[in-house]
Amino acid sequence: MQTVSLARSPAIGFPFPVASRSGHTTSPAQLSGRPMRCARGTLIYAEGDSVQDLYKVVSGSIRTYRTLSDGRRLIASFALPGELFGLDGIGTHRCAAEAVTDAVMIAFARKEIEACVERDPLAAKCFQMFALEKLISEQDRCVLLGRKTASERVACFLLDLADRSEGHPHLIDLPMSRYDIGDYLGLSTETVSRSLTCFRKRGILADRGPHRVEVLDRDALEDAASGIETPATDCACLRPV
Amino acid sequence: MQTVSLARSPAIGFPFPVASRSGHTTSPAQLSGRPMRCARGTLIYAEGDSVQDLYKVVSGSIRTYRTLSDGRRLIASFALPGELFGLDGIGTHRCAAEAVTDAVMIAFARKEIEACVERDPLAAKCFQMFALEKLISEQDRCVLLGRKTASERVACFLLDLADRSEGHPHLIDLPMSRYDIGDYLGLSTETVSRSLTCFRKRGILADRGPHRVEVLDRDALEDAASGIETPATDCACLRPV
DNA sequence: CGTGATGTTGATTGCTGTCAATACGTGTGG
DNA sequence: CCACACGTATTGACAGCAATCAACATCACG
Incomplete structure (x- = not known):
């Protein structure tokens, strides 16, 4: 991977959107992420790579996609600034990810996110909401592709x-x-x-x-x-x- | 809904598959569900209904589907014995569900599941895994429908x-x-x-x-x-x- | 200003949808 | 037990949308 760490000082934040209706008034635990930059066309991870990080796009855009053995490809998602990508597998990535344009993003270690979700109920709720919303939007996509x-x-x-x-x-x-x-x-x-x-x-x-x-x-x-x-x-x- | 409660005595169980690699040796908290039976073709819930329950199929099979305004339909899933359905929306169902054949299932109250997930970390883990696996299988479906x-x-x-x-x-x-x-x-x-x-x-x-x-x-x-x-x-x- | 990548437009093919007719199978009633 | 009838499945003929192949235009970039 040709991505380059931008700075020594980690970016602080929380990767998932904070659930508004959760009833909590506090913020979820903050995580430290590694800022990264990559050039247009760069492969960020490949199908089959183990899931090490989740990424939040700062600028530019990212495509995640699957390829069939005979070369047919389906792009699973475009990640735009502010959006998250990398949650496309449990142990190993089921998609590959590439930079559509020059891009800057923040990498959050999967292990830290998992630890955070286990410690902080609000973080767990946000993660849960995120996964469910992704699930629903995939269903929308199925209707689009199928009908x-x-x-x-x-x-x-x-x-x-x-x-x-x-x-x-x-x-x-x-x-x-x-x-x-x-x-x-x-x-x-x-x-x-x-x-x-x-x-x-x-x-x-x-x-x-x-x-x-x-x-x-x-x-x-x-x-x-x-x-x-x-x-x-x-x-x-x-x-x- | 023409479904009929089968018995007064609730069924005991846990709706989600228990994550095998979680490292836990104990079982997640058990929930009590209401056994239900419905005849072939029965509408179990409609698109737009508020999410009250999740269902586990005991026998028969269920279809969940979306309909476009002009009548085009896409079936989102078939639920077979042992499988779960009903997780197709946050507050309101985004799919409708019907019995493909005469069917028996167990309804678990959403509120009880949520409470259980908040109390029991292992239950939370199972739920998380379930949502992620569903997400991945929806991606598979997109490839199928799109390519x-x-x-x-x-x-x-x-x-x-x-x-x-x-x-x-x-x-x-x-x-x-x-x-x-x-x-x-x-x-x-x-x-x-x-x-x-x-x-x-x-x-x-x-x-x-x-x-x-x-x-x-x-x-x-x-x-x-x-x-x-x-x-x-x-x-x-x-x-x- | 040239050159390659990307985008647009055109011609044609072909997979799949639609319409239509027939066959099958299940269930009911005689 | 058999005959009939309705819903479902299969098969056929044809049409249409989108893919493919091909040529040209445009844009980015050196």
Whole structure:
């Protein structure tokens, strides 16, 4: 791994989101993490590596993915700034993780997290909530992959990114390639591109360079995400005129 | 809900699998559950219902599923005897649950489970492991739904059922309809049927009635599950000769 | 300014969905 | 015990969405 420790002084924090409805007024025990930096394309861990750390993204973005023996790939998640990754296996990682862009993150030792969760009930609660929420979002993903059309998937993806990214809610950063998006949505890169073009032609999106789009009509995008097609355009958007 | 309490005397047990590698030698705290019985097709809870109980299947089988606004459905899981269901939401269920066949199960109150998990560290550990394992299996499912072909999905499904069901490992019970299988695998009922026919023609499976199949060639089934096609048959198995 | 990577668009193929008809099997009633 | 009927499963014909193959455009970068 080409990652580089940034500083000797450890970063202090707690990796999991603090459960708001937990009724506790105190904060969970703080952990010390190791700041790390890695360049675009760097492998952070591979499928099968033992789980040593969990990571919190500071800047940049990360993809975790699985590969089938014949090369087919499915990206399991994109981790954006503020988000956690690395919880994809019990003893060994079931996914690999790579930096989509140059990235900075904080590594928290698994053993310390486990010890913390065993000591601190609030930390345990936060961890529990985190795992359950991940579980539910994976179920959403199954519905998307199993039952949604290409353009619905792309629309869902854009809305998801819009909700997760900080900054202007109508400007969406797409740090990953079309190929990555395809492998996240179970589509080919061409189909992703065509769907985006379709939304552009329908006036739902506007290009701000290949890695940034502006949402011009959020309602229409939400309709597209749930399969409600504008009668005029219908599904003709993916076919050449 | 038409479910009926079976007996006044509560069933005693612990709903989650006991983590073997936890290092503990004691058992987790026991909980009392309410035995219930419900007839084939009965709705056990609906999407949006508040989470009151977790259920452990005693006999029969259960499906949990999500429905999109336009009627598309994805079955999230089949729960077989000995398995748990009901953990599909934090405050409210994100899935509905129905009995695939007449079924008997034990309902454990969510509040009691939560209290138990807070009191008993071993119970907490078991719960944690269960959630993580569910998370990983959902990731497997995403790969299946996002990147596998129809016959690969069906083969994976059969292998999964074979591994989960007790009894003769070469005889697989299929209590659910082809329609259910399709909605579990993101396929149409016809495609499921065609895949099964293909395996039958290739000598991999033999019918033992529509709800039971015998695995004649487990190796070939595993090959089919990972996309390794026998050169002669190729993918022609789904096309009419 | 050239060069390679990435993105878009077009043409075609093919897997899987849809529609339709037939077969099977289970359960009921005579 | 058999006949019928309904739900379920299978098979067939066809259509359509998305993958694949291919060419071109655009962008990033040296």
